[in-house]
Every structure is written in C-alpha cells, then in structure tokens.
Amino acid sequence: MLEFLPPRISSAVRHVNKNLLYELRIRADKPLSVNLGGKYLFLGEQGEASAENALYPTLKEVQDALFAACGYSVYSVEEELRRGFVTTKAGERIGIAGTVVMQGTVVLSVRDVTSLCVRIPHEIIGCAETVYSACLKEGLRSLLVMSPPGEGKTTVLRDLSRLVSERMRVNILVADERGELSAGSLGATADIVKFSDKQTAFTAGIRAMRPDVIVTDELLGEDYAAVRQALSGGVCVFASAHLTRFEDVPEKIFSRYIFLDGLGKVGRIGKENGSDLD
Amino acid sequence: MTWIKLLIAGLIIALSTLLGYVAAGRFRARGKFFAQMCAFNERFVNELSYGRKPLSEIAADQPSGDFGKLLSEAAASRVPDVRQAYLTKEEKQDVTDYFSLLGRGDSYSQIGFFTGKKTALSEKKAAAEKEAASRSSLYLKLGLLAGLALVILIV
Structure with missing residues (x-):
C-alpha cells in the first residue's frame, strides 16, 4: 500500500493510522494533507503538524510519485491519465491535476502535474449488511447508492457484491471503470472487467459472461442508457452515483435508492418513487 | 614417466585454451547483451501496439543476463547504473539514455522512439555477434598455440 510514494512523504505517512487514512493530498510546494477518519490534517515529518511545520512536497516529488504509481510505464496507463486519474496495483486511485493538452475536443495528455x-x-x-437486509433478502433487485464523493459508496458496493456472491451464489459482473472496485474481495462468483467504459463493459459483459448482477460505480448521465439496457435484459444493477437527492437522479430506473450519511453509513433507503422504505 | 609428461602437456594445453576461451568472454557477453537488447526492443514495440503491459511484467519474462538485470532495475525504480566493462563509454551512455526514456511517455511517442532504435540496435547486435564469433575463435586458437609452444619449450 502506498508503495509509490517518494521517501520523504512515505516516511511522514508512516506516522498515521493507515486504517483511518482515506485520502492523501500531495500538492507541489503546498503542505501535505491527509483525510484521517473524515477529518483533514496537515502532515509533517513526525505526523500531524501545523501548516508552517508541515511537509511541503516538491514538484519533482509529485512527478516521481506519479511516475512510480504508473509502474514506471506511462504508456500502460495513458488512457486513464487522459481521464485524469491512475489506479495502482494496490487499488489506490490517484487523481491528477495539471495542464491538460487538448487536440480539438480530445484530451491528448496531462502534463506538468502539480497535484x-x-x-x-x-x-x-x-x-x-443493512442494505442487504433491507433490499435484497427477498431476492435480487437494482440499487443505486448515493452520496457526495468520499463517503464510502465504493466500499459499500464492494461489500454488497461479496455478500450477494456468498449468500446467493449468483454470477456477478463488476464493471470497474477506474480499477477501484476490484481492490478488495468481491466474492467468489464475481468476474471483473477493468478500465472499460460502462457501455462497452455492460454490452460485452452481458454477451460474454451472462451475469445475474452487474456492479459498477460512479454513474454519469451518459451511463444510464447502458444500465437501462441491462435492466431490460433482466440483469440487475448495483451502482453508485455522486448525488444526494432523489430528484437529481437522471433516470429513475432503480428499485431502491440508498442514501449514505457519513462514511459508509446508510442514512435512508428510498423506494422506486423515492419515498422511504418502510 | 612419459605418461606424466604427456598428462602435464595435456593439462598445459587445456589450461591455455581455457584461458583463451575466458579471455574471449567479454566479447561473447557483449554479443549477448546487444542480442537481448535488440530482442527486448522488438518485443517492447509490439507491447506498445497491443498489450501495453507495464515494464515490470515484461522484465519478469526477460531471459537472465546483464540486460535483464538492468531492465529489472528500470522497471523497479530508476534509470540503472550501466557499468558493464565490455561496453565502451559511448555505448554505456547510449544504454543509459535508452533506459532513461523507457516508459516515460505515451504509447505514440514511445513507439516512435523505440521503432527508430530498431535499425541501430540490429546493426549493433550483428557487429557484436560477428566480433564475438571471430574473437572467440581467435582467442581459442591463440590459447591452444600458446599451450603448444609452452609444452615444446618445456620439453
């Protein structure tokens, strides 16, 4: 875990509890910050520090960390880099900010990465477990897990996949566009399609793997067509989206809507029409 | 006593021939190095066009040898330190430059660069292998002749 970090940053991170570490922000010439148990702190060489005493990563450290995260093989992750992130072997997802090089409307690359x-x-x-008990005890149905970013949607989906695999023994197709979902146990009956867009993963996956359920994360507006197609073909979909209100869901095609409230905690569960589940 | 003399003469000739073989080792190693580098370059260009495996996976399949070791270093963390004594100063610099660009770009730019290296590497490989063959033969013969000369002198 976090093996790609340059020595100075790696040494600073060693002082924090990895079980509570959700996010690490590395910005060139700005204080190193972490999200520890939901709270942002600055990190110095000896652990938590004030902004003045925090560690300030250099531009070279930022770029070295990214190169290492690419497995020293930028060409092997270029499609992901164009979409603004790279996922390491251990499943850490690294979002990047820098200068986007465009050709017309197509992103060619991201250079001068600074964050x-x-x-x-x-x-x-x-x-x-709560979601499973409330929504799936009587059989499979489609679910949409919703929350703002960083509240554990992927973690819930991963565990849901594991539970369904263990208890129902159904075939699960995990459409893991960002390589994050598959960084953990998804169950013995899960097949994983990584780094493919949802339309391709759904279409090819349904034809090739005949799944009972498709698990995917971070649905965007353009992905609902693929979900609709899967549902009409009799395949259930467990998905997540960066949404907080039922009204904002572009297409109300799921049977249950799970609203997270804090890190991985289920706030409320809505029915097809958005009303609370009894 | 004759058999002891014959045995010693045989041992001297064998030892001197072995020395000749060892002396030619650096040329064989050089030939092998460039052959591996050339084969890797071909494979890498193919990988860039199709599988796009990361360097660590390619390095894991690389046959053992000096080039394989350098590639493993490059795949693990850094531009390797090229110290092979059988390479000239310019060759060391070329190999260092080669590794410093390996993996540091998208497939389009990598294909362009490493395809451009194909011809030069093939020529280097052919020359190194030719030199290795001729030097190996020459050093073996010299070793054998030196052994024979020594035996004649002693006798």
Missing part, C-alpha cells in the same frame, strides 16, 4: 489526490481503498467487511 495528486490519492484515495486509499478500504475493505469494511459487513458494511453493506
């Missing part, structure tokens, strides 16, 4: 947002995946066994 990295490292999201550390967590596997919380049993965190989807």
Whole structure:
C-alpha cells in the first residue's frame, strides 16, 4: 500500500493510522494533507503538524510519485491519465491535476502535474449488511447508492457484491471503470472487467459472461442508457452515483435508492418513487 | 614417466585454451547483451501496439543476463547504473539514455522512439555477434598455440 510514494512523504505517512487514512493530498510546494477518519490534517515529518511545520512536497516529488504509481510505464496507463486519474496495483486511485493538452475536443495528455489526490481503498467487511437486509433478502433487485464523493459508496458496493456472491451464489459482473472496485474481495462468483467504459463493459459483459448482477460505480448521465439496457435484459444493477437527492437522479430506473450519511453509513433507503422504505 | 609428461602437456594445453576461451568472454557477453537488447526492443514495440503491459511484467519474462538485470532495475525504480566493462563509454551512455526514456511517455511517442532504435540496435547486435564469433575463435586458437609452444619449450 502506498508503495509509490517518494521517501520523504512515505516516511511522514508512516506516522498515521493507515486504517483511518482515506485520502492523501500531495500538492507541489503546498503542505501535505491527509483525510484521517473524515477529518483533514496537515502532515509533517513526525505526523500531524501545523501548516508552517508541515511537509511541503516538491514538484519533482509529485512527478516521481506519479511516475512510480504508473509502474514506471506511462504508456500502460495513458488512457486513464487522459481521464485524469491512475489506479495502482494496490487499488489506490490517484487523481491528477495539471495542464491538460487538448487536440480539438480530445484530451491528448496531462502534463506538468502539480497535484495528486490519492484515495486509499478500504475493505469494511459487513458494511453493506443493512442494505442487504433491507433490499435484497427477498431476492435480487437494482440499487443505486448515493452520496457526495468520499463517503464510502465504493466500499459499500464492494461489500454488497461479496455478500450477494456468498449468500446467493449468483454470477456477478463488476464493471470497474477506474480499477477501484476490484481492490478488495468481491466474492467468489464475481468476474471483473477493468478500465472499460460502462457501455462497452455492460454490452460485452452481458454477451460474454451472462451475469445475474452487474456492479459498477460512479454513474454519469451518459451511463444510464447502458444500465437501462441491462435492466431490460433482466440483469440487475448495483451502482453508485455522486448525488444526494432523489430528484437529481437522471433516470429513475432503480428499485431502491440508498442514501449514505457519513462514511459508509446508510442514512435512508428510498423506494422506486423515492419515498422511504418502510 | 612419459605418461606424466604427456598428462602435464595435456593439462598445459587445456589450461591455455581455457584461458583463451575466458579471455574471449567479454566479447561473447557483449554479443549477448546487444542480442537481448535488440530482442527486448522488438518485443517492447509490439507491447506498445497491443498489450501495453507495464515494464515490470515484461522484465519478469526477460531471459537472465546483464540486460535483464538492468531492465529489472528500470522497471523497479530508476534509470540503472550501466557499468558493464565490455561496453565502451559511448555505448554505456547510449544504454543509459535508452533506459532513461523507457516508459516515460505515451504509447505514440514511445513507439516512435523505440521503432527508430530498431535499425541501430540490429546493426549493433550483428557487429557484436560477428566480433564475438571471430574473437572467440581467435582467442581459442591463440590459447591452444600458446599451450603448444609452452609444452615444446618445456620439453
């Protein structure tokens, strides 16, 4: 975990509890900050520090960290880089900010990267138990897990996949566009399609793998067509989206809407029409 | 006593021939180095066009040898320190430059650069292998002749 970090940053991170570490923000010439248990702090060489005493990563450290995260093989992750992130072997997702090079409307590359947002995946066994009990006890149905970014949607989906695999023994197709979902146990009956856009993963996956459920994260407006197609073909979909209100869901095609409230905690569960589940 | 003399003469000739073989080792190593580098370059260009495996995975399949070791270093963390004594100063610099660009760009730019290296590497490989063959033969013969000369002198 976090093996790609340059020595100075790696040494600073060693002072924090990795179980509570959700995010690491590495910005060139700005204080190193972490999200520890939901709270942002600055990190110095000896752990938590004030902004003045924090560690200030250099531009070279930022770029070295990114190169290492690419496995020293930028060409192997260029498609991901164009979309603004790279996922390491351990499943850490690294968002990048820099100068985007465009050709017409197509992103050619991102150069002069100055900031990295490292999201550390967590596997919380049993965190989807509430969702399973409330929504899936009587059989499979489609679900949309919703919350603002960083509240554990992926962790809940991962655990849900594991629970469904263990208890129902159904075939699960994980359409893991960002390589984050598969950074943990998804169950013995899960097949993973990584780094493909949802339309391709859904279409090819349904044809090739005949899944009973498709699990995918971070649905965007353009992805709902693929979900609709899967649902009409009799395949259930467990998905997540960066949304907080039922009204903002572009297409109300799911059977249940799970609203998270804080890190991985289920706030409320809505029915097809958005009203609370009894 | 004759058999002891014959045995010693045989040992001297064998030892001097072995010395000749060892002396030609650096040329064989050089030939092998460039052959591996050339083969890797071909494979890498293919990988860039199709599988796009990261360097660590390519390095894991690389046959053992000096080039393989340098590639593993490059895949693990950094531009390797090229110290092979059988390479000239310019060759060391070329190899260092080669590794310093490996993996540091998108497939389009990498294909362009490493395809451009193909011809030069093939020529280097052919020359190194030719030199290795001729030097190996020459050093073996010299070793054998030196052994024979020594035996004649002693006798």
